[in-house]
Amino acid sequence: MRDFLVVGGGVIGMMTTLQLADAGHRVTLVERGECGREASWAGGGIVSPLYPWRYSMPISQLSRWSEGFYPELSLRLLEETGIDPEYRQKGLLYLRVDDEARALEWAREVGKPLERVGADFLYAKEPQAAPGFENGLWMPTLGSIRNPRLVQALRARLEAMPKVELREGVAVERLLTEGDRVVGVASRDGQLSAEHTIVCGGAWAGQLLGTVGIDLPVRPVKGQMILFKAPPGLVERVVLMDGRYVIPRNDGRILAGSTLEDVGYDKATTAEARESLHASALCIIPALAQCPVEHHWAGLRPGSPDGIPFIGAAPGLQGLSVNAGHYRNGLVLAPASTRLLVDALLGRTPIVDPEPYRLPA
Structure with missing residues (x-):
């Protein structure tokens, strides 16, 4: 046994x-x-x-x-399997955060690097971010992994x-x-x-x-996402605005997500979600308008x-x-x-x- x-x-x-x-x-x-x-x-x-x-x-x-x-896990798995999980620690840019004061207070309480940055810093990090932002929040330690x-x-x-x-x-x-x-x-x-x-x-x-x-x-909570085929370097780090985000991969591809849908075990994708995600992604990175959507999928989160x-x-x-x-x-x-x-x-x-x-x- x-x-x-x-x-x-x-x-x-x-x-x-x-x-x-x-x-x-x-x-x-x-x-x-x-x-x-x-x-x-x-x-x-x-x-x-x-x-x-x-x-x-x-x-x-x-x-x-x-x-x-x-x-540590990413390096271990690469060594043991030859498959690179592509852990990237390039930070996250937050745009248009309503509760900025609370965010900065939280960062001080837990000792997390998070700072308010101006337009020069923001566009130096992500030149393709939507124009017109005078400031944002920057978390340099945030990482992402190619799940x-x-x-x-x-x-x-x-x-x-x-x-x-x-x-x-x-x-x-x-x-x-x-x-x-x-x-x-x-x-x-x-x-x-x-x-x-x-x-x-x-x-x-x-x-x-x-x-x-x-x-x-x-209970299941559906989330839909789309994937853009973009040139490497168009976006280098995670950018988050109004609850939607773009996530770059090493090969240039960019994910955009995600929806929150309480529809039981239905995993079907919808045209409405695709259009909404596409519009949100372009609001964050307008240059994605020139990049084709390569994939659109849905998954079920375990809500609690x-x-x-x-x-x-x-x-x-x-x-x-x-x-x-x-x-x-x-x-x-x-x-x-x-x-x-x-x-x-x-x-x-x-x-x-x-x-x-x-x-x-």
Whole structure:
């Protein structure tokens, strides 16, 4: 029997599996589709909440820990797999921030570099930014990662680890119990057993936990994005305005996002969203009008109350833990939230107080 069974092959599930395998445990990772192809693939890869001063302390604690982890993880995965997750730390420019005073106060409180900059600085950093801005906010430490490459690298690393068994294309239907203990899962392809089961099912986590009577308030929230094929160097850093953003990649491509839609499990793209995202991107970088849109897609975020993830043991059942409900910040919080859970599973000192993330009784 395996030590751990991880359900859900997104960035949360794969990082959990990697840490457990690094610690010497035998882990099966089961994913209904292909690992890393849901929300982890669909997001933008900014390694920070968009407006971090607007979030509660539980989210801020996890995000600060995670930000410092990504450079190390990116280098490790490149060395071990040959796949470059393309971590870029080139900073972020905020345009038209309504609560600027609160942002600067937050930065002083947490010791985060954030400063008000004038037009000369702003356009020196991003000459193609929309004209007419007299000032903005500048966060030099913000990084971004090319999340499709990140999940490709994580999957390749796990596939090469002898203690990891990857089971893709396996749709888990329900959790299996014996008395008050979860002993594994039932799937269309049979049963899988382990000493401990971990649900990292993203927007689908609540459905699976419902099979054992746990009502977890996690729901799907659709987000749509578009990708411009732009020449390298047109945009060098993340630029954010009015809740929309552009994110450059090393090859010049530029992502623009994103929508927030409460439409259940519908992942269809819409012409309205494409037009809205295109207009927002051009408001930030007018030169994108000359660049074709190469791709348009949608993903489902695991929405939760206040965006605070549920991390820890399931109440009333032994052998079951959960890591779900990260809403817009799954990739941002993944290193810290998975480390927090693995610390609990292995009896190690937690990196932060686990209490704010406990599942409701």
